[in-house]
Amino acid sequence: MDAFNHAVGGFKFHQLALDHQLGTVVDSVASGGIDDAEAVATYEQHYAMTDERLPVVMGLCQGQAMLDHEHFSARDMSRSAIYAEWLASLGMKHTMVLMQRVEGTVQEYVGFMRHRDQRPFGDADRRLAQQLMPDLLRATRLRAQARPLARQAALGLAALDALPHGIAVVDAQCRVQHGNAAAARLLARDGSIGVRYGRLHCRDGASQARWQALVAAACAGAGPTAAGAIRPDGGLSRLVVTVLPLKAGHAAALRQVPMALVVLVDPDAPGGLTPGLLADMLGLSPTEARLALLLASGKTVKDFAAIQGCTWNTARAHLAQLLRRTGCRRQAELVGLLQSLRLG
Template sequence: MERLAGIEPIVSLLYDGVMNPGDWYDGLDAINEALGGIGFHYLVMNAQSFAVLDSVSSTELPEGKVREYEAHYAKDDPRAARVFALSVGQVVADSDHFDARAVSRTPIFADWLMPLGIRDTLSVKLRTDEAQREFLAFFRSPDQCLFEPQEKIVFERLLPHLHRASELRARMGQLEKHAALGLSALDKLPQGILIVDDKGRIQHLNRAAQACLAAATVPCRAVHEHLVFAASEADARFRHLVTAACRQRSPASAGAFRLACGADQWLGVSVLPLKASHPLASFRQIHLAMVVLADPNASASPSAALLGELLGLTPTEARLALALAAGKTIHDFANAESCSWHTARAHLKNLLRKTGCHRQVDLVRLIQTLAFTAA
């Protein structure tokens, strides 16, 4: 197994594959080549329904063979039961449990695998959680020797990297999904909302923000992809709030102010911190800020679900935020939710932490500036 002596290029491909699926599959192909296999199969299944979520094979099966397996062999495949029962990181080969006599008498081998040129399979459960299970298998043909213990030991050297890269891929997939949902939610809101970095550089803006910045009476503009306010005092105030919201090490904080933009018209400006783990910041993996441009006199009534999606809140925290903005007290909320005052206070602490507000009055002012009112 000298071919696996230098695993660094393979490991590099696996970690590059966290962001690039092509590199991930190239890494699996490189492992297969190093093991002397004829191909690999990467499978992701729903943990409850066992529905296939992702399936990639480096070997193309003849048309109809997959349906044949599902119809005649899947239910009684003795290999599948062993693979499903594996612990994460545990490796098993068909040859560990099926000798030549068993292979000749077992339908899945004699009637399906062997005619396809597959004799031995080296399988591993890469990861599992409440949502899905992830498996990987490598194949050898009947004219090759079986996977040997020494080869499995060497293969196990790669497993920590495979497992870690797989976890990172799953996490990035979740973040991308959440970010897409969050950014989609922004376009449903009547307020102008922008996502900016610590320099005020615009990373995303919704349709309402585009319309707002194009209005002649609004005292701010997008200049060279930065949000800039016409009045120097307002611009300095904005940059101070953005810096505070994007702090990487010390606790970030939120803030708001308002500007005159015509006779008896005002523009509310709110700046909220988005931690790197927040769905709306996950695509950059750094702390960002959400800037909301809204008419303080306007009102809207989005659902608690939309507010939660926007600010990264749980359903209970979102309902609490809307209740407080509507003038309700913690006791009112506790009674309405049939929970204790202490539980309601715990939700408030989490809500303050997630929004970057240090006082309840700051939270209420912020939510009201966002123009969220209870339905």
């Protein structure tokens, strides 16, 4: 946008996504040249939905351009609050608007504005916009798809930070890709395992060998040792460190390479796991988390079917999915894994 703005002689640009049914600004990006954030906010809150350019812009199809001087005379601009007040206060006048996305009631467009001493945008600027329009539309589409992903990621990271258990994601070389606040506290306090040169490393040699083997198996995602737990020697509180496979397709994997999910639990800390907490830690559905807790308490799959009010075959299907998600091969491994997380 900055490069295009410069190419057409724009002074500043402002990209907006408007829900015209709700009458609200959904998203907004202003060029780096707009230093007065208050002025931009004033436009979005008080001028955007009453801007006389808006009906013209909303009539555009995706990929079309609007040059304001083709629709508004100098007399119209002198009588307009947008031109005479808001644009003039920022040293701007003429605009060229490109419609970038039309999706339901949301329309996203970008307006390029020239300094008040410059001439209006012309046909050469429109031709350049049309030439670059496929790339602009593709970039807008990708950005629109990235917005909900960013919101989901922010919510997910906030949920991880709220967990009382330490959660970390490591690669096959034990390099830490992410750790929540509880993990940082436990690692700083215990001493048996910590971060050295960006890698999780056990203080005790035997524990380090076992730790590396668990991480390698979890990242490989194969065999009965794909998930496991250790208690590293040499610490104060004897942390229980559980390692689980985290496949490349998992939302927490961060990159498209196999990684391991590490759960750190202080066995002396009060409280246990709830279905919601277990679901957050292991990426399970609520039903799978309830099944896991029942199995860890000594119940059977048939008991779960009776409690859940479903058929035995449905309960078995939930168990198969639960084993797949946790990287366990057998029910006994799953129970052992859950017990390492101190379920009670």
